[in-house]
Amino acid sequence: MTALMRAAIFAALVFSGLCHRAVAQDVTLTSRDGALAISGLLQGYDGEFYRIDSAYGLLTLDAQGVICDGPACPDLTAPKAVIRIVGAAELGAALMPGLVAGFAAHQGLTLSAPSTADAPMLLRDPATDKVLAEFSFEPLPAAAAHEALAAGRAELILASASNPAFGSRTVGLDPLVVISAQDNPLATLATSDLARALTGAVTNWADLGGPDMPLVLHGLSNEADLNRALAARLGRDMAPIMVHDSPAALVQAVARDPWSLAVTGRSLIGPARPLGLTDSCGFPLPDTPLAVKAEDYPLTLPIYFLTPRRRLPLVAREFLDYLAKPSAQQAVDAAGFIGRSLDRQTMSADGLRLVNAIRNAGEDTSLADLQTLVAAMQGAERASFTFRFQDGTTEMEPHSRDSLLDLAQLIEAGAFSGETLVLAGFSDGVGAADANRELSLQRANQVLNALQKAAPGLEPNALPQVAAFGEALPLACDETPAGRRLNRRVEVWIKPSFGKDSAP
Numbered sequence: 001m002t003a004l005m006r007a008a009i010f011a012a013l014v015f016s017g018l019c020h021r022a023v024a025q026d027v028t029l030t031s032r033d034g035a036l037a038i039s040g041l042l043q044g045y046d047g048e049f050y051r052i053d054s055a056y057g058l059l060t061l062d063a064q065g066v067i068c069d070g071p072a073c074p075d076l077t078a079p080k081a082v083i084r085i086v087g088a089a090e091l092g093a094a095l096m097p098g099l100v101a102g103f104a105a106h107q108g109l110t111l112s113a114p115s116t117a118d119a120p121m122l123l124r125d126p127a128t129d130k131v132l133a134e135f136s137f138e139p140l141p142a143a144a145a146h147e148a149l150a151a152g153r154a155e156l157i158l159a160s161a162s163n164p165a166f167g168s169r170t171v172g173l174d175p176l177v178v179i180s181a182q183d184n185p186l187a188t189l190a191t192s193d194l195a196r197a198l199t200g201a202v203t204n205w206a207d208l209g210g211p212d213m214p215l216v217l218h219g220l221s222n223e224a225d226l227n228r229a230l231a232a233r234l235g236r237d238m239a240p241i242m243v244h245d246s247p248a249a250l251v252q253a254v255a256r257d258p259w260s261l262a263v264t265g266r267s268l269i270g271p272a273r274p275l276g277l278t279d280s281c282g283f284p285l286p287d288t289p290l291a292v293k294a295e296d297y298p299l300t301l302p303i304y305f306l307t308p309r310r311r312l313p314l315v316a317r318e319f320l321d322y323l324a325k326p327s328a329q330q331a332v333d334a335a336g337f338i339g340r341s342l343d344r345q346t347m348s349a350d351g352l353r354l355v356n357a358i359r360n361a362g363e364d365t366s367l368a369d370l371q372t373l374v375a376a377m378q379g380a381e382r383a384s385f386t387f388r389f390q391d392g393t394t395e396m397e398p399h400s401r402d403s404l405l406d407l408a409q410l411i412e413a414g415a416f417s418g419e420t421l422v423l424a425g426f427s428d429g430v431g432a433a434d435a436n437r438e439l440s441l442q443r444a445n446q447v448l449n450a451l452q453k454a455a456p457g458l459e460p461n462a463l464p465q466v467a468a469f470g471e472a473l474p475l476a477c478d479e480t481p482a483g484r485r486l487n488r489r490v491e492v493w494i495k496p497s498f499g500k501d502s503a504p
Contacts, residue, residue, distance in 0.1 A: 026041055026042060026070050026071055026072040027039065027040065027041075027042045027050075027052065027068055027069065027070035027071075027072050027073055028068075028069045028070055029050060029052065029061055029066040029067070029068055029069075030066060030067045030069065031065060031066055031067075032065060032066065032067060038052070038054050038055075038056075038059070038061075039054065039070075040052040040053050040054035040055070040059075041053040041072075042070075042072045042073070042074075043058065043152050044081070044082060044155075044313050045063070045074040045313075046081055046312075046313030046314040046315060046316075047063075047081075047314055048062070048063060048314055049061060049062060049063060049311060049313075050063055050066070050068065051152070051310070051311075051313075053152060058152050058310060060310060060311045080131050080132060080133065080134065081132065081133040081134070081313045081314065081315035081316070082120075082133075082134055082136075082313075083133060083134065083135045083136070083155050083156070083313065083315055083316050083319065084136050084138070084153065084154045084155050084156075085135065085136065085137045085138075085154065085155065085156045085157070085158055085305075086137070086138045086139070086140040086144075086145045086148050086149070086154045086156075086157055086158075087137075087139070087140060087145050087156075087157045087158035087159050087225075087306075088139070088142075088158060088159055088160065088224075088225050089139035089246070090246070090247050090248075090265075090268070091158045091159070091160065091225075091303060092137040092139060092158055094267070094335040094336065094337070095158065095171070095172075095303070095331070095332065095335050095337070096121075096135070096137045096158070097121075098331030098332075098334055098335055099171070099319075099323075099328060099331050099332075100121050100123075100135045101331070102322070102325075102327040102328055102330075102331045103123075103318075103319050103322045103328070104123050105327070106322055106325060106327060106328075107123070107318070108126070109123040109124060109125065109126065109132060109133075110123070110124045110125075110126045110129075111123060111124075112124060118136075118138075119136075120134040120135060120136035121134065121135045121136070122134050123135070132315075133315045135319075137158070138154075141223045141224075142159065142161065142223055142224075142225060142228060143223065145157045145159070146163060146165070146166075146306075149166060149306065149308050150165070150308065152308075152310075155308070155312055155313065155316045156305045156306065156307060156312075156316065156320075157304075157305065157306035158171075158303070158304075158305060158306075159225050159303075159304055159306055160174055160225040160226065160229055160301045160302070160303050160304070161225045161228045161229045161232070161301075161304075162302075162304055162306070162398050163306060165309075166306040166307055166308060166309065167306065167307040167308075167309065168304040168305070168306055168307065168398045169304065169305045169307060169320050169323060169402065170302045170303070170304055170323075170340060170398065170399050170402040170403075171303050171304065171305055171323050171328075171332060171340075172302075172303045172329070172332035172333075172335075172337040172338060172339050172340060173292050173293060173295075173300055173301070173302055173303065173337060173338040173339075173340070173399075174265045174266070174267070174300070174301045174302075174303055174337050174338070175265070175266045175287045175292045175297055175299065175300050175301075175338060176226070176230075176263050176264065176265055176266065176299035176300070176301060177263070177264065177265075177266045177269060177274040177275075177287065177299070178194060178261065178262075178263055178274065178275045178277065178299075179251065179254050179261075179262050179263070179264055179269060179272035179273060179274055179275070180254060180258070180259075180260055180261055180262075180272065180273055180275060181254060181255055181256065181257055181258040181259075181260060181272065181273065182255070182271070182272075182273045183258045184210070184258050184259070184260075184273065184275075185210060185211065186205065186208065186209060186210040186275060187275065187276060188275060188276040188277065188278055189208060189275045189276070189277060189278070190277075190278050190279065190280050190282075191277060191278070191279050191280065191285070191298060191480070191482060192279070192280035192480060193207075193208050194263075194277070195234055197215060197217060197261055198217065198219075198230065198234060198238045198239070198263070199234055199236055199237075199238065199239055200217070200239030202215060203215050205259060213259045214259060215259060215261055216241050216242060216257055216259050216260045216261070217238075217239065217240045217241050217242070217260075217261050217262070218240055218241070218242045218243075218244065218250050218253055218254050218257075218260055218261065218262040219238050219240030219242070219243060219244070219250070219262060219263075220240075220243065220244060220245075220246075220247065220250060221243060221245075222237055222238075225301075226247070226263070226264070226265075226301070229301050230263060233298075233482065240262075242260075247264050247265065247268045248268070248270070250262055250264060251264055251268055251269065251270040251271070251272050252270065252271070254272045255270065255271040255272045263299070265301075265336075265337075266287065266336070267335070267336025267337060268336075277297075277298075277299070279298075279476040279477045279480070279482075279483055280477045280479055280480055280483070281476070281477030281479065281483075282477075283474075283475070283476050283477060283483075285297055285298060285476070287299075289338055289343055289384070290343045290345050290382070290384045292338045293338060293340065293343055293384035293385075293386075294384050294385070294386035294489075294491070295386060295388065295399065295486075296386065296475050296486060298476070298482055298486060302398065302399040303332075303337060304398070305320060305323070307320070324340070324405075324406060324409065326341060329341040340402070340403070340406060342383060342384060342385070342406070342410065342415075343383070343384035344381045344382070344383055344384070344494060345381060345382050345384075346380075346381050346382075347377040347378070347379075347380050347381065347382060347493075354374065354377075354473075364429075364432065364433030364436075364471070365433065365471060365472055369433075369469075369470075369472050370472060372469075372472075373469050373472045373473060376422075376424075376467060376469075376493075377493075379495060379496060380422070380493045380494060380495045381493065381494045381495075382491060382492070382493055382494075383421075383491075383492040383493070383494055385403045385404075385406070385407050385491075385492040386400075386403070386489050386490065386491050386492070387400040387403065387404065387443075387447045387489065387490040388400050388485065388488065388489050388490075389443065389446075389488070391485070394446060396447075396450065404447070404450055404451060404454055405454055407451065407492065408451055408454040408455040408458075409455075411451075411455060411458060411462055411463075412455050412457070412458065416494065418496070418497050419494050419495065419496060419497050420464075420465060420494070420495045420496070420497045421463075421464035421465070421492060421493070421494060421495075422464055422465050422466070422467055422492070422493040422494075422495060423444040423447050423448055423464045423465070423466050423467070423490050423491075423492060424444065424467050424468075424469060424490065424491045424492075424493050425439075425440030425441055425442075425443045425444030425466070425467070425468040425469065425489075425490050426440050426468075426469055426470065426471070426472070426473055426474075426487060426488070426489050426490070426491070427439045427440040427443075427470050427471050427487065427488055428471060428474075428478050428483075428484040428487040428488050429471040429474065429478040429487070430478060430484065433470055433471060434470075436470040436471045437468050437469070437470035437471075438468075439470075440468040440469060440470050440490075441466070441468035443488070443489075443490050444466045444467065444468055444490050445466055446490075447490045448463065448464060448466055451463065451464070464492070471487070474487045475487055475489075
């Protein structure tokens with residue numbers, strides 16, 4: 001927005017009849033012709049824009065169009081960016097040190113370790129030792145974090161649950177696991193049984209195939225991101241008997257009680273024992289890195305940085321862009337989570353899916369359909385990018401949108417030179433096979449169209465091909481909403497490039 005346009009906004013505000021008497025106005029921003037001025041509390045300056053809390057709310061003003069006067073006016077030659085991050089305590093403790101250290105190295109800056117646990121991390125110019133940015137993290141419950149971001153008291157929220165009021169950037173993935181004590185005799189648990197146990201419908205291990213003993217469900221408060229995310233998937237709140245203040249306390253309590261049950265992040269298992277998961281039809285649900293990245297593993301929570309609906313300081317924007325870099329994803333992996341970097345797996349190592357496809361093929365899936373699928377998979381690798389859509393819409397889920405941008409950047413960088421990409425669409429098994437095949441084709445074409453918009457400069461021959469297989473390769477049981485969601489997807493396959501003949 002130009003200075004003249006901003007002056008017009010100032011004029012509309014001034015002459016609208018609004019008035020405000022400041023109590024603690026510490027800066028005044030005056031248009032360079034001196035005609036208009038606005039005062040307020042300076043929230044930040046990133047070298048390009050001022051952000052000011054004025055009588056008219058939070059305003060973002062181009063520094064080239066105004067002159068700053070007042071005790072809080074920044075040093076325009078070397079402004080210090082203050083990046084305040086709030087959110088889940090355990091995520092901040094695990095992720096922030098590594099991510100900020102990697103970002104500092106990427107930017108060619110030196111990092112000063114915080115002097116105390118709650119002090120900010122300082123990023124300095126190595127030539128002058130001047131502080132150019134400071135990153136701080138404050139643990140806050142979800143409601144307080146959302147309020148701080150909306151009010152301009154924070155730049156980012158680190159969370160494992162998205163919020164439609166804010167933007168989001170996926171930083172990594174947190175596979176959740178079901179845990180009990182080491183001496184619990186049960187080895188696996190069906191997701192349908194887990195849902196009943198988490199909501200209080202099952203209170204005895206005998207109902208889950210175990211001994212006749214009371215089931216003691218442990219959990220966190222309903223405000224915890226983990227519980228909010230699980231409640232969203234279950235359609236109702238969890239019903240723990242024992243509620244703990246932190247994931248660490250939960251794990252320790254579960255490990256001591258042989259008849260306990262809980263869900264926690266895989267990085268936080270500690271002395272507890274994880275139980276294997278199957279779906280209600282007996283499909284095994286492994287938590288391999290590729291399955292987690294593709295969100296084929298149903299207890300996968302994306303980890304987000306939530307962003308406000310306003311312009312962020314330049315350093316914050318650069319930090320968000322940095323999250324896709326290899327060193328950022330290595331920091332995510334080192335913290336015990338799963339990064340977003342590309343994984344590839346040969347289809348020959350994916351035999352379990354074919355076994356499930358054959359075993360669960362319905363009347364509408366013919367031998368010819370399966371033979372076509374196997375022929376298309378021959379010689380291909382599956383990439384960890386998988387795209388899913390929000391229920392009842394054509395809008396991709398947030399994690400899928402981030403994966404699309406990652407894929408576009410890799411294609412633009414020539415990461416698949418000499419190879420052909422295929423967007424393979426799949427559906428659930430509800431309805432007629434022909435209709436499902438058409439639906440899977442529509443979804444694959446939607447991803448292709450979105451990819452073209454994300455990378456408009458790509459040549460047509462660099463774009464993926466499209467294929468559709470309908471319900472022929474289920475990942476999970478169609479008898480549950482969660483299973484149907486897993487089955488409705490668009491996968492990315494990678495094949496050696498032999499011209500047009502490489503299409504499935």
